[in-house]
Amino acid sequence: MSPEPPGPQSKRRDYLLGLIFNPDLKGPGFFCPRHKQKQMGSRILKRSGDVPTRSLWTKIKDVALTDVTAIAHTGTIQGSLEGLEEILLEADFGVPTTLRLVGEIEGQARRGLIKTQEDFHRALEKAIEDSLRGGSSDPRIIRAASPPTVVLVVGVNGAGKTTFIGKLSDLLNANKMSVLIGAADTFRAGAIDQLRSWAERTGADFVGGTAGSDPASVAFDAMDAGISRGKDVVIVDTAGRLHTSGSLMDEMKKIDRVIGKRLEGAPHETLLVLDGTIGQNAVMQAKTFAEAIPITGLVVTKVDGTAKGGIVLAVHEALNVPVKFLGVGEKATDLIAFDPAEFAREVLEG
Ligand code: GDP
Ligand code: GDP
Ligand code: MG
Numbered sequence: 165m166s167p168e169p170p171g172p173q174s175k176r177r178d179y180l181l182g183l184i185f186n187p188d189l190k191g192p193g194f195f196c197p198r199h200k201q202k203q204m205g206s207r208i209l210k211r212s213g214d215v216p217t218r219s220l221w222t223k224i225k226d227v228a229l230t231d232v233t234a235i236a237h238t239g240t241i242q243g244s245l246e247g248l249e250e251i252l253l254e255a256d257f258g259v260p261t262t263l264r265l266v267g268e269i270e271g272q273a274r275r276g277l278i279k280t281q282e283d284f285h286r287a288l289e290k291a292i293e294d295s296l297r298g299g300s301s302d303p304r305i306i307r308a309a310s311p312p313t314v315v316l317v318v319g320v321n322g323a324g325k326t327t328f329i330g331k332l333s334d335l336l337n338a339n340k341m342s343v344l345i346g347a348a349d350t351f352r353a354g355a356i357d358q359l360r361s362w363a364e365r366t367g368a369d370f371v372g373g374t375a376g377s378d379p380a381s382v383a384f385d386a387m388d389a390g391i392s393r394g395k396d397v398v399i400v401d402t403a404g405r406l407h408t409s410g411s412l413m414d415e416m417k418k419i420d421r422v423i424g425k426r427l428e429g430a431p432h433e434t435l436l437v438l439d440g441t442i443g444q445n446a447v448m449q450a451k452t453f454a455e456a457i458p459i460t461g462l463v464v465t466k467v468d469g470t471a472k473g474g475i476v477l478a479v480h481e482a483l484n485v486p487v488k489f490l491g492v493g494e495k496a497t498d499l500i501a502f503d504p505a506e507f508a509r510e511v512l513e514g
Contacts, residue, residue, distance in 0.1 A: 224251050232269060235278075245269065256474040264295070285512070288512065289512055303487060311395065312396060314390070314431040318434060325349075328465060329359065329401055335499060345370050345400075347386075353375040356375060359401055400419065402416055437463045439465055444475075446475055447475075460485065
């Protein structure tokens with residue numbers, strides 16, 4: 165018999181093999197759901213069918229290559245890398261990250277390390293990767309020493325929390341882990357239904373209250389159910405009305421507290437979901453959330469719809485919190501486990 169041609173089935177197997185899961189670990193460990201890596205390169209920052217646009221690197225090269233090589237030959241001219249600075253700011257790297265990257269390139273150019281286009285490209289890519297590897301930057305999901313691992317998901321309305329939870333549930337399910345999803349976004353009936361439908365599609369149990377019920381109480385019930393049913397992972401969705409409203413931050417803190425009361429050490433992960441298309445507002449949002457609640461990881465969504473990948477560096481540097489996932493579409497499999505090296509390459513070439 166001839167082997168089956170590659171189809172959806174074999175794709176599913178790749179997905180399964182991707183998880184680095186250490187069952188011998190005594191203490192808290194990590195999930196490392198590295199699926200679909202091969203596809204990553206072509207997915208970030210563009211959708212299939214998009215009209216090709218000039219890559220960030222092409223723009224940088226056109227504007228700044230002469231400046232950089234001139235520094236190597238004639239020494240520093242103050243402000244000579246303004247072109248590079250402008251392009252990085254335009255791509256949402258934000259002021260602090262941009263200044264650091266420009267300073268790094270300028271320093272290397274002055275020391276004669278950047279003479280060619282290839283040197284320049286390599287130096288910039290390396291500086292971007294280093295930025296993403298700086299500080300707290302482990303992209304793996306923290307795993308509880310004993311199940312359930314509890315993941316609390318926060319962020320403003322429309323950021324992509326519910327969609328992310330669906331994707332994460334699908335990924336965990338494909339890695340043979342049992343999941344329970346709690347709908348502590350009780351603000352709208354539609355939000356509860358949307359999450360229930362993701363749970364059904366991805367094989368997760370679901371706990372949700374009625375619209376308008378107490379979100380902390382739903383979180384408590386979800387914890388209870390997750391523990392008594394022996395689930396590997398409990399994921400809790402939250403409401404995300406404007407983060408500027410104090411009472412909503414209070415509600416989120418209360419949910420966090422109630423989860424910790426039901427299970428010591430939980431939540432093990434508090435993931436902040438940020439819309440990658442809103443520019444520097446994402447940095448402001450991130451800071452507001454981080455002041456209210458300890459954030460352990462960042463998820464940047466809609467990276468498929470923006471050419472401004474610099475925001476990923478900007479939020480990482482602003483919070484000193486690892487980026488853990490990128491959302492690259494609306495489907496269950498449009499989730500990428502973050503990889504600094506790959507992202508550094510993609511942000512320039514994508
Ligand atoms: P929530 O209010 O934070 O729960 O956000 P939702 O999960 O409901 O998402 C808001 C909208 O963004 C929905 O239309 C999603 O389909 C869409 N969305 C979420 N993540 C992504 C993504 O990674 N890429 C794209 N293109 N759209 C996304
Ligand atoms: P405090 O508000 O920090 O004083 O903590 P509490 O123990 O009073 O509980 C806070 C919230 O947790 C309550 O408003 C409920 O939403 C939730 N909660 C606490 N215990 C239970 C419980 O046994 N069942 C349910 N469903 N929710 C609970
Ligand atoms: Mg939602």
